[in-house]
Amino acid sequence: MIRLKTLGLAALLAFGAASAARAQEVKTPERQSWTFAGPFGHFDQAQLQRGFEVFRTVCANCHSANLLAFRNLSQPGGPSFSESQVKALAAEYTVHDGPGDDGAMFDRPGRPADHWVPTYANPEAAKATLGAAPPDMSVLAKARGYETPLWRSLIDVFTQYQEAGADYIYSLVALGYSDKKDPNHNDYFPVAGNHIAMPKPLSDKQVDYADGTPPTVDNYARDVTAFLTWVAEPKLEERKKTGLRATIFLLIFAGLMYFTKKRVWADAH
Amino acid sequence: MSGPSTYQPKSALGRWFEARLPIGGLVHSSFVAYPTPRNLNYWWTFGAILSFMLGAQIVTGIVLAMHYTPHVDYAFNSVETIMRDVNWGWFMRYAHANGASMFFIAVYIHMFRGLYYGSYKAPREVLWILGVIIYLLMMATGFMGYVLPWGQMSFWGAKVITNLFSAIPLVGNSVTTWLWGGYAVDNPTLNRFYSLHYLLPFMIAGVVVLHVWALHVVGQNNPDGIDVKNVEKDTVAFTPYATIKDSFAVVVFLIFYAWFVFFTPNYLGEPDNYIQANPLATPAHIVPEWYYLPFYAILRAIPDKLIGVCALFGAIIVLAFLPWLDTSRVRSGKYRPIFKVCFWLFVLSCLGLGWLGAQEPSGGYVIAARLLALYYFGFFLVLLPILGLVETPRTPPASIAEAVLRGKTATIDQH
Amino acid sequence: MANTATMDEPTRRDMLFIATGAFAAIGAASIAWPLINQMNPDASTIAAGVPVDVDLGGIKEGQIVTVKWRGNPIFVRYRSQKEIDEAVNVDVAKLPDPQADADRVKKAQWLVLIGVCTHLGCIPQGHDGPFDGWLCHCHGSVYDTSGRIRQGPAPYNLAVPPTAFSADGKKLTIG
Numbered sequence: 001m002i003r004l005k006t007l008g009l010a011a012l013l014a015f016g017a018a019s020a021a022r023a024q025e026v027k028t029p030e031r032q033s034w035t036f037a038g039p040f041g042h043f044d045q046a047q048l049q050r051g052f053e054v055f056r057t058v059c060a061n062c063h064s065a066n067l068l069a070f071r072n073l074s075q076p077g078g079p080s081f082s083e084s085q086v087k088a089l090a091a092e093y094t095v096h097d098g099p100g101d102d103g104a105m106f107d108r109p110g111r112p113a114d115h116w117v118p119t120y121a122n123p124e125a126a127k128a129t130l131g132a133a134p135p136d137m138s139v140l141a142k143a144r145g146y147e148t149p150l151w152r153s154l155i156d157v158f159t160q161y162q163e164a165g166a167d168y169i170y171s172l173v174a175l176g177y178s179d180k181k182d183p184n185h186n187d188y189f190p191v192a193g194n195h196i197a198m199p200k201p202l203s204d205k206q207v208d209y210a211d212g213t214p215p216t217v218d219n220y221a222r223d224v225t226a227f228l229t230w231v232a233e234p235k236l237e238e239r240k241k242t243g244l245r246a247t248i249f250l251l252i253f254a255g256l257m258y259f260t261k262k263r264v265w266a267d268a269h
Numbered sequence: 270m271s272g273p274s275t276y277q278p279k280s281a282l283g284r285w286f287e288a289r290l291p292i293g294g295l296v297h298s299s300f301v302a303y304p305t306p307r308n309l310n311y312w313w314t315f316g317a318i319l320s321f322m323l324g325a326q327i328v329t330g331i332v333l334a335m336h337y338t339p340h341v342d343y344a345f346n347s348v349e350t351i352m353r354d355v356n357w358g359w360f361m362r363y364a365h366a367n368g369a370s371m372f373f374i375a376v377y378i379h380m381f382r383g384l385y386y387g388s389y390k391a392p393r394e395v396l397w398i399l400g401v402i403i404y405l406l407m408m409a410t411g412f413m414g415y416v417l418p419w420g421q422m423s424f425w426g427a428k429v430i431t432n433l434f435s436a437i438p439l440v441g442n443s444v445t446t447w448l449w450g451g452y453a454v455d456n457p458t459l460n461r462f463y464s465l466h467y468l469l470p471f472m473i474a475g476v477v478v479l480h481v482w483a484l485h486v487v488g489q490n491n492p493d494g495i496d497v498k499n500v501e502k503d504t505v506a507f508t509p510y511a512t513i514k515d516s517f518a519v520v521v522f523l524i525f526y527a528w529f530v531f532f533t534p535n536y537l538g539e540p541d542n543y544i545q546a547n548p549l550a551t552p553a554h555i556v557p558e559w560y561y562l563p564f565y566a567i568l569r570a571i572p573d574k575l576i577g578v579c580a581l582f583g584a585i586i587v588l589a590f591l592p593w594l595d596t597s598r599v600r601s602g603k604y605r606p607i608f609k610v611c612f613w614l615f616v617l618s619c620l621g622l623g624w625l626g627a628q629e630p631s632g633g634y635v636i637a638a639r640l641l642a643l644y645y646f647g648f649f650l651v652l653l654p655i656l657g658l659v660e661t662p663r664t665p666p667a668s669i670a671e672a673v674l675r676g677k678t679a680t681i682d683q684h
Numbered sequence: 685m686a687n688t689a690t691m692d693e694p695t696r697r698d699m700l701f702i703a704t705g706a707f708a709a710i711g712a713a714s715i716a717w718p719l720i721n722q723m724n725p726d727a728s729t730i731a732a733g734v735p736v737d738v739d740l741g742g743i744k745e746g747q748i749v750t751v752k753w754r755g756n757p758i759f760v761r762y763r764s765q766k767e768i769d770e771a772v773n774v775d776v777a778k779l780p781d782p783q784a785d786a787d788r789v790k791k792a793q794w795l796v797l798i799g800v801c802t803h804l805g806c807i808p809q810g811h812d813g814p815f816d817g818w819l820c821h822c823h824g825s826v827y828d829t830s831g832r833i834r835q836g837p838a839p840y841n842l843a844v845p846p847t848a849f850s851a852d853g854k855k856l857t858i859g
Contacts, residue, residue, distance in 0.1 A: 039532055067349050071731045101742075113731035135544070139349065142535060143543035150624060160532045165540060191553060232543075235352065235359040242360070243531025250524045253711060256704040257517040263697055264513045268307070268505050332722055354727040357718035 026194065027187040028146055029164075029171035032222070036229055037163050039244060042237050043230055048079035050209055051227025054220045057207050059137060062130055062198075064118030067138035068231050071112040077237035078230055086112050093117040132197035141165040141225070141232035146190070165232070166225050173202055174221030276302075299485055304504035305511045306491035308672050312386075313489070314518030315379040321519050322372040323477065327470050329365040330414075337417065339463035341456045344419035345545040363534040369411050370537045371526045373560035376404060384591075385612055387600035388490040394592040396483040399476055401589045406473045408561065408585075413466040415558055419459065420542030425555045427454045427462070433568075436578040453548060493665050493672045494600025503669035554629070562626030563619050567645065569630040570638035580642065587649045594649055596657025604663040611652050618644045735859030740794070748810040750799060753858050757799035757807055758845060759818075760856065763829060768792050770816060771830035781841045785830040788844050796847050796858065797831040803838035818842070 035044045052073065055065075070090040073081045081089070090110035095117060098105035110117060120126035123133035135143075145164035148156065155161075172188045176196075179185035183199040202217045209215050213223075230236070276294040278284050287293050336355050338347040351358035380400070383389055389397035416427045431448045435441040450457030488497060497503045505511070529536060537559060541552045557565050564581050571577035587594075602608050618641045625638045666672040733754045740760075743749050748761045763771070771785040789795055799818075801808050806822035813819030814835070815828035825836035832841040848857045 067346065067353065069728070069731065071727070072353070075727075111734055113728070113734055139543045143540050145540040157533055157536055162533055162535060233352075239359055239363075239531055239534070243527065246527050246531060247524065249707075249711065249714075250520060250527060253704075253707045254517070254520045254524060256700070256707055257513070257520050260700055260704045261513045261517045263700060264509050268510055328719065332719060335723065336726075350726070350728065354729075356721045356724055356726060358722060358726070360718055361722060 029167040051223035054224040065137040068116040301508040303507040312382040317515030367529040399480040410469040413462040422542040424546035563622035566622040566626035599662040761795040767829040798843040802840040
């Protein structure tokens with residue numbers, strides 16, 4: 001009996017080793033719980049503000065977000081910074097503008113109407129320095145996802161699952177860097193044999209949180225993912241709120257139409 | 270649209286106008302007095318739903334065209350500007366993008382309904398062929414519309430679909446160069462697709478008018494597939510009866526539509542289309558919009574380029590010959606026991622092909638696609654001609670009135 | 685009793701039809717609003733309409749500088765003493781659109797105007813016309829050195845945008 005068990009254990013171990021050897025396989029992200037999911041989904045303002053902090057101090061060093069305007073940061077349904085905060089923030093950045101009256105380009109402080117000022121002027125410049133062009137983050141949360149089996153997709157339309165991009169980004173930055181030896185290995189990166197050009201971007205205590213939220217990689221990843229979801233879909237809250245109103249209206253309207261139809265057809269028989 | 274009308278406006282002004290342009294009579298005879306069979310079920314409301322969707326697509330499309338920039342450098346960002354900055358732009362754009370899917374869902378139901386109840390059979394052959402033309406125009410419009418946001422799927426979709434024409438012997442490459450206006454899909458391609466995407470819906474609207482005209486000449490088919498014998502007993506007036514029923518169906522369909530627009534707007538899309546088009550990198554896994562997937566699966570099931578493309582187009586063209594392929598004397602599938610089974614297998618094969626169209630074209634998937642494609646063509650070219658000769662259909666009711674009565678007693682019996 | 689029943693029936697029926705009709709009207713109206721409102725200026729247009737700064741140092745006496753604000757030309761005119769006198773020594777009551785020069789400028793030498801003719805929107809030509817101000821060549825409206833309408837079809841004076849001078853008077857902010 002014992003021998004059998006040992007054998008079994010050995011087989012298990014061998015199998016485990018085999019699957020470790022096949023760790024090159026791409027992992028499917030676990031589904032996380034997000035405040036912006038579902039019909040009542042909304043953004044957590046404090047989380048977006050923290051997420052912006054992570055984006056600005058970490059991500060933005062390499063990534064651009066060309067569709068994000070400073071003014072967006074104070075609009076409703078977002079991080080909702082005050083207008084004066086946004087003005088001050090924009091002024092910290094230098095915008096290349098012009099040509100001026102003398103025909104030359106010039107630098108000026110940013111204004112709320114300006115778009116996010118990227119670290120690298122263009123993807124080519126980023127590639128020249130970093131070795132690979134980091135993707136623009138404007139709609140990144142909508143541009144990422146993962147394969148879902150058919151049965152799951154069919155359920156997803158009823159549960160209104162639209163957070164595949166968020167789950168992927170979170171998993172990638174918070175959980176994917178599992179290989180201590182290879183900083184460019186990521187379990188969730190679907191191409192090039194899990195080799196991602198971006199080395200592990202986040203570490204504990206890297207960003208200061210003003211509101212006392214523990215400064216951990218997990219929190220950073222969650223917050224910045226929420227922020228990126230908002231950047232990709234700044235009208236999400238407005239959309240879902242309008243959708244609830246529209247759905248309730250349509251349900252009542254359909255009910256009324258049903259009874260009206262019955263009344264009208266009652267004459268036909 | 271069904272000949273001279275006896276309509277007389279009540280007001281003197283109305284009569285004055287009517288004597289000069291009898292548009293009131295036209296509307297009255299087509300949409301008020303027009304007799305509709307009493308026994309129509311809710312599958313018959315999809316004509317109205319489709320009319321509504323065409324209108325919705327044209328209206329939201331005109332709005333989007335006010336803000337969109339058809340240029341390879343600006344197209345992607347102009348769409349995102351619509352989503353972010355234009356007042357209600359997110360709503361217009363999601364309503365339009367999902368509206369295309371809703372349009373196709375409705376048209377597929379409409380087509381399967383026609384197929385099941387034999388709506389293509391004499392005297393409705395022209396009506397049916399006009400429908401096939403509308404469907405072809407819809408596919409062209411949908412395809413070109415999908416190119417406009419200039420994402421990765423837009424670009425590679427455009428490239429793959431236009432390359433279908435390179436299969437034409439001898440002139441294929443000249444044709445694709447002509448379609449592109451260059452040596453690859455580029456700015457000229459985007460501009461002409463934009464122009465045509467704006468034009469085609471109005472052509473659809475034109476053919477829809479002919480479709481409705483043809484419908485009103487021959488009258489609607491019905492679930493029992495029998496002709497109207499007594500207008501009094503067998504039909505009801507279009508208004509209010511059909512109008513109110515259609516309106517109810519449209520509102521219910523709107524609930525379904527709203528679900529996608531407001532809560533799962535990207536469910537039917539592809540994440541890759543949120544990456545700006547890159548002519549130098551094909552995405553790992555490219556798929557067309559879901560409504561083309563069955564045909565895409567047929568294309569990939571065949572290892573030869575020319576034959577594959579022919580099969581793809583043949584799968585659509587065969588629909589136009591349907592009125593002559595089906596040899597049955599009985600119209601409605603309701604009274605054809607073997608046809609019924611074949612029909613539902615056909616529906617399943619279409620769904621199966623749709624699913625396979627989104628899978629990697631390798632191994633078992635290709636074999637499955639070949640089997641289903643075989644059934645697809647076999648259904649039209651073998652089953653339908655033979656079934657009409659060998660099948661013994663049940664006897665349909667003598668009249669629509671009798672069918673309605675029969676349906677009623679059946680429900681009473683159940684109670 | 686039978687009477688009330690027959691009376692009740694149509695009433696309830698009408699209520700249903702009215703309610704359905706009302707819902708249809710509300711639905712149509714709430715879909716009409718986005719369709720109309722989408723043509724209003726979008727968020728980026730509104731945000732881009734921020735104030736613009738003009739450096740007054742480089743402008744010479746008698747010169748008119750044109751800057752763009754919210755898509756329109758803004759005239760900044762450094763008026764000479766003669767031009768100021770012409771603008772001030774006028775019987776205001778007799779003007780087509782009576783307004784004193786002092787109500788149109790913050791500092792007498794700096795005249796700032798929205799350079800759009802109040803007739804039909806053309807841009808008037810500076811230092812032109814019988815009043816040394818502006819002449820709109822489209823339909824012949826004549827403005828004086830205060831930008832007031834003096835002759836021609838335009839009904840109003842050239843509009844004055846909101847302006848502010850910096851503390852040292854060297855910079856002008858428009859908007």
